[in-house]
Amino acid sequence: MSDAAREFEQELRVESPAREAWRMFISNNSAIVGLAIFTLIILTTFVGPLVYTVDPFELVWAPLTPPGEEGWLLGTDYLGRDLVAGLLIGGQSTLAVGAAAAVITITIGITVGALAGYYRGWVDEALMRVTEFFQVLPPLLLAMVLVMLFEPSLTTIAFAIGIVSWTSAARLTRAEFMRIRELEYVKAARSISASNARIIWRVILPNAAPPLIVSAALSVGTAILFEAGLSFLGLSDANVMSWGKLIGDNRPAILAAWWPVTFPGVAIFLTVLAVSLIGDGLNDALNPKLRRR
Amino acid sequence: MHIASVLIRRILNAAGLLAAVLILCFTLIHLAPGDPAEVIAGEMGGATEEMMAEIRALYGLDRPFHVQLLSYLGNVAQGDLGYSFYFNQPVTDLIVERLGATLLLVISALLLAIFLGTFLGVVAARNPNGLISHFVTVLALFGYAAPVFWTAIILLILFASVIPIFPASGGMYDITGPDDPISRALDIAHHMVLPVITLSTIYLAFYSRLARASMLDVLGSDYIRTARAKGLAEVVVVYKHALRNAVLPVVTFAGLQFAQLMSGAVLVEAVYSWPGLGTLAFESLLRRDTPTLLGILFFSSMVVIIANLLTDIAYRLIDPRIRSGAR
C-alpha cells in the first residue's frame, strides 16, 4: 500500500469524533447511571465470590428460609442453597453467556452484512436468502431445537442464541456498507487500488461502527433475556448456576416463596436496564445527527 | 417494478424459503436424541421391543433418513402436512385451530403496542421534557428489561389470586360457561386481557420509543415548518402530516418483528395456558412429534412471510414516495 493511501486512512481516523462522542456520553445522565449500575454488577459478580465464599450448590440451611432470617441475607432456595452465593456465581455465567452470545451475534452479523453490502450482486442475493431464512423462523423455537440437540450447557446456549439472533445486525451492517461504499473516500481508496479486504475492514467498517456498537451493546441485554427464557423452559445447564436457572428452578415454589424468583429477576432486570441505558447513551453520542443539535 | 412481478418474485422466494426451513428443521429434529416411539412407550409406562418396532413401522420411522425426508417433502408439496405421531390426527387440523388462538393473541398485542405506543410516543414528542415523555422513557425501559415470562407470572399472581379479577386457570375460554356466541366472545375477551397486556409490554416500550424519536425527527423537518407557516391548526399538523411520516418506521418494524413476537408468544402461552401454536410447538418438540413441529414451523414461517408482504404493501400505501421495488 502506498504512503499516500496510508496517509489518507490516517486522515479518516481523526481523534476528535471519538473524544467528542465520549464527552457526549458522559454528559448524558441516564447513560452514566447505566454505566454505574453495570460496573457495580460486574464488580459484585466477579469480585464478590472472592470475598463471599459460600458454595452456591451447598445445602446450607432449611429450604426456603426467608431473606434475613438465620443470617441468610437473601434467604435460601427450594433445596436450601444460599441465594447470595447463587446470585453472585450465577451472575458470572449469565453475563458470560450474554457477552459470548453478543460476540457471536455481532461477528456473524457483521461478516454476513459486510460481504453482502460490499460485494452486492449474487453474493448479496445468496446471503440475504440465508438471512431471510433465519428471520422467518421463530428464534426461540430454533434455539430450543439447537440446545436440545447438543445438550444444554453454557456453550451450546450461547451458540444457539448467537445463531438465531444475528439477522438484524447483518441487515444493519449491510445497509451501512451499501451507503458508505458509494461515498467519495471509499471511491478514492478504490482508485488507489486498495484490496477489497482492506477496504472492508479498514475503510468502511470503522465508519460503519457507531450503529454496530450500539447494536452490540443492546444484544448483550437481549441475550441475557434469551438465556432466562430458555432456562424458564427447562433448558439450562444443571451444573452451572445462572440467573435464568434460578428463576426457572424456583418457579414451582413461587406461591410459597417469592424471594428465590424475585431476586434473580431483579438482577436480570437491572443488568438489561443498565445495558440498554448504555446503549441509548452510545446511540446519542455516536449519532452525528443528534450531535449537531 | 410492477406490483404483480414483485408479488410473483416474492411467492417464488417464499416457496424456496419454506422448503429450506422444512429440510433443515427435519434434519435437526431427526438428529435430536430419542424418537416418538420412545415417547409413546414412556407415556404407556413401558413397552416391549416388538411394540417399539411396531410403532416405528406404523409411522415409517424404520425407513432410512433420506427416504423419510423425501416422502415428507413430497407430501407437503401435495398439500399434505402429514399425521401427528403423538395425537393421531392430521397435522393441519391440529394447527389450524391453534393458529387462530395465536394470531388472536399476537395481533391484538401488536395492535395494542402499535396504537398505544404511537400515541404515547407522539404525545411525548410534542413535549420532550414533560411528564408523559419521562413516563414513556421509564415504561420503555421497564418493558424491555423485564423478562416476559417473569412479567407474566407476576401479573397472573397479582390479578388472578391477590386481586382475583381475571381467570386463574388461563386458557382461551371457560368451557363450563354459557356457550352462546355473545357470552363466549365476552369470555374470550376476559381471558385475553392478561396475555395480551403481557405480550404487548415488550413492544409497547419499543414502539413508543420509536414513535417518539421519529416524531421528533419529523416535527423538526422543513415541510412541517411550512405547514405551520401556512397557518394550519397544530392538531392537523401533528396528526395528519407529521404522524403519517412518523408511523413509517413503526410499520416496518412491526413486520420484521413478527417472528420474534411468535417467540414471545411461546413464553406467554406457557404461563397463561393459552391454547396457541407456541404451546403446541413446545409440546411437540418435547415429544419429537416431527410432523406437528414442522407443520408449525411451516405455518409460522408463512405467517411471517405474509406479514412482511403486508408490511411492504402498508409501507407503499402510507408513503407514496416509494413506488418502485427498491427496498
Added chain:
Amino acid sequence: MTSFIKFARATTAAALALGMAWQAQAAEPKKGGTLTLLTSQVPRHFNPAVQSGTATGRPGTQIFATLLRFDEGWEPQPYLAESWSWSDDNLSMTVKLRAGARFHDGHPITSKDVRFSIETVKANHPFKTMFGAVASVETPDDLTAVIKLSQTHPALELAMSSALLPIIPEHVYSKLEEGQTAKNHPMNATPVGSGPFKFVEYKQGEYIVLERNDDYFLPGLPYLDRIVYKIVRDSSQRVITMEQGEADFYTEVESINIRRLQKAENLVVSDHGGEAIGPITWLAFNTKRAPFDNPKVRQAIAYAVDRNFIIKALQRGVSKAATGPIAPSSPYYTPDVETYDLDLDKAKALLDEAGLKPDGDGIRFAASIDYLPALPEQQKNIAEYLKPQLKKIGIDVTVRNAPDFPTWAKRVSGHDFDMTMDLVFNWGDPVIGVHRTYICDNIVKGVIWSNTQQYCNPKVDETLTMAGKEPDLAKRKALYAEFQKTVAQDLPIYWLDIVPYTNVHSKKLVNPPLGIWADMHPLDKVGFAE
C-alpha cells in the same frame, strides 16, 4: 380364587381405616352439576386397552366400564360382572355379565366383547404380565365368559379393574381399514364405551368434556351431568385455580403447595387415594458399568444418602420411606430388609474396600446422575441434592440435565448412564409393576422401564417366577419377602420414598374419588352436596 380374596381382606389396617372413614362421610349427593377436574397431562387418546398411564386412564375409566371395581379396602366388587367364581384348581374364572348393559351406541354388551377386550389388551398393552397367563376365553352364552389360565395367576382380579381391562366394543374395533390396528384406530379419539360418562369433546391440550350416560347399567347413577377435565400445565396456576373455585378436584399436589391449599376455606386436602399405584422414587445404578458393578460402591452411596433429609426437608414430611422394591401400602411389603440409614464413615470404608481411594482433592471418582424430566420435586431436586451430598464421601457428581423425556429415555434405555433418578409404579400387584425391573429376561436395550439397571440374579428370577403364580397368600408373601431381602442386599436400586397422591377437592364435593385407584375409577357416585 379364595386366597386372593383373603389377601384383599388381609390388607393393611390403614387401608381399612381409610375405607371406613370414606363410608362415614358418604352421603347422598344431589343430582346434576358439572365436575371440573384439573390435570397437567395431555392424553393421546382415550382407549386404555392400548395405552397405559394416567393421562388416558383418568377419562378412560369414566368412558369404559370394567368387569370389576375395587373399593377403598382393596376388595373387588361387581361392576360389569354381576358375579364371578373360580374353579377349584384356580385355573379358570367364570364371569357372569349384567343383563341389559349397553354400549353408548346402544349395542348390548356380550361375553364376546369381553373375550375381544382381553385379547386386545393382551396383544397391545405394555404390561404383558397382566393377561400373559390367559390361554383362552370361552363364551358359552351371551352373558357368560370363562377365562382359562395356563398357570395360576393371583393378580388377575386386580388386572380386571380401573384402566387395566376396559371392555371395548368388538363391533367397532373389529372393523379395521388398511394400516389400522387397535393402537391407531380412529375410534380411540372418539371412544364408545359403557361407563357412567360418554365422550363429548376433546380439544388437544385444553379440555376434555364428558357427559352423563343416561343409559348407564347401574340404576340411578351417575349423579353428575358433566365432567370437564381442564388441562393446566403450571403447578402454581393449578393451585390458584382451585383456590378461586374454578375447579373441584385435582390430584398430584406438589408438597410445596400443600400448606397453602390447607389454608383455603373452600378446599379439603387429603393424602388418601391411589394406594394401588405405588409410585416409588428411586436412585438406579448401571450395574454393568464400573465402579457401579461393585455392590460395595452401591451400598456406600446408599449409606451416604440421607433418606430422612429427603423426606423431612425436601418433601416437607409429605412422603413416606420406601425401603425396597414393593410399596409399603402393598400387602406383600416387608420392612425386614437392610435400610442403609445415613452413615458416612461406613460409606467411606466401603469405598476404601472397593479400592477407590481419595486423590489429593479428596475425590475418589467422578460420576454422572440423570433424572426423569418431570415432577421436579421428586426427581431434579433430589439429583441436585445428591451432588453436594455425595461429594462428602469423595464422589464428584455431575448432574445431566435432560430437557425432555425422549432425551432421558434414550440415555437410560440405551444403558448410557451411571446413576439415574427414576419414578416407577407398582401397579397394584407385584406381577404387574415390580417383576419387570428385576428379572434377567427383561434386560432389553432401547426399552424404557425394563430392567435398565441390567441387574441379573438367577435366584431372584426363580423366586419371582414362583411368587407370580403362587395362589396361597402366606406362601406368596414369604416368597416376596425373600425377594425383597435379596435385592436390598444386591442393591441395583436404592429406593428412596413414595410421595402419596395428594388430592385437593372442593368442600362441596360428596364422595370424592379417594379409593385405591384415586380418580382412575368410575366417578359414578361422585356429586355435589345439596
